[in-house]
Amino acid sequence: MARTGRVRCETDLYHVTIRGCGRQIIFEDAVDRNFFLDRLELLAEQERVDVIAYCLMDNHVHIVLFDPEGDLGVFMQRLCCVYARYFNERHGRSGHLFQGRYSSAAIEDVRYLLTVVRYVHDNPVKAGVSGRECYQWSSYRGYVEDRGFVSRSLVYELIGGAVRFVEFSSSEDSRRDLARVMHSDGVGVLEVARTALGGRDPLVIGASPGPERDACIRILSECGLNASEISRITGVSRKVISRVAGQN
Structure with a gap:
């Protein structure tokens, strides 16, 4: 079957993820990371793409892009x-380095962009590698210190400058928005659901009173989970989920 083309987003904003094949390491050292960032900056200029945020982890990369x-x-x-x-060539290997084609998630709402940028910068924190302020291989410090090649103007405009950016990065995010980013980034369905529901076990939803159950189903649906996924983790039938959330 032919591969389908990607649908262009009206905002031209995208959250892109590149992963190592079989979760293998794609950056061995600082030399590798600096080479990647140099090429990211160069190619973005050549292709007229704005890099809004990035984070380089050992076996994957997050990039937020504006592609007019x-x-x-x-x-x-x-x-x-x-x-x-x-x-x-540098490491004397052959074969595929990346896990298939890159993944991209459209950012349909410019204000949702803030949640995506925060999620990207929080990757080393969630992995237990480093605090966002100390991590050298993300664009976070570029925002705080107003330097580097990333395009900061849109985020600054939305949030009110570098000081407000630091405050936002340290504040509690909307659980629902964060869960949406996690789901689009391929995080497991159960972890996404627990984040959206504030840590609650999705299995208790099926035994909850009708109005409470329905509210939880709508939250999970709004985070991007389909009826099959919601049914699998809650035990609620797809028929009920379709009626409540309007999904087939």
Whole structure:
């Protein structure tokens, strides 16, 4: 079956993730990371793509992009190819470096962009690697110190500058918005549901009173979970979920 093309988002904002094949390491050291960032900056300028945020982890990368020209596929293909070629040559390996094609999630609401940027910068925190302020391989410090090649103007405009950015990054985020980002990034359904429900076990939903059960189902649906996923983790029938959330 032919691969379907990606649908262009009206805001031209995307959260892109690149993962190592089989979760393998894609950055061995600072030399690798600096090469990737140098090429990210260079290719973004050439393809007229704005890098709004990024975070390099050992086996995956998050990038938030503004792509007004609609050439996201060309940009990502060039970036992935040039880095994979470099990495294989430097480390004496062959074969695929990345896990298939990059994944991209459209950011349909510019205010939702803030939640996505925060999620990206929090990756080293959630992995237990480092605090966001100390992590060298994300764009967080570029926002705080107003430096680097990332395009900060849209986020600053939405949030009110660097000081407010730090305050927002340290505040409690909307559980529902955070769960939406997690789901679009491929995080497990059970973890997404627990985040959206404030830590509650989804299995208790089926035994909850009708109005409470229905409210929880709507929350999970709004986070991007489909009827089959909700049914699997809650025990509620798909028929009930379809009626409550309007899903087939």
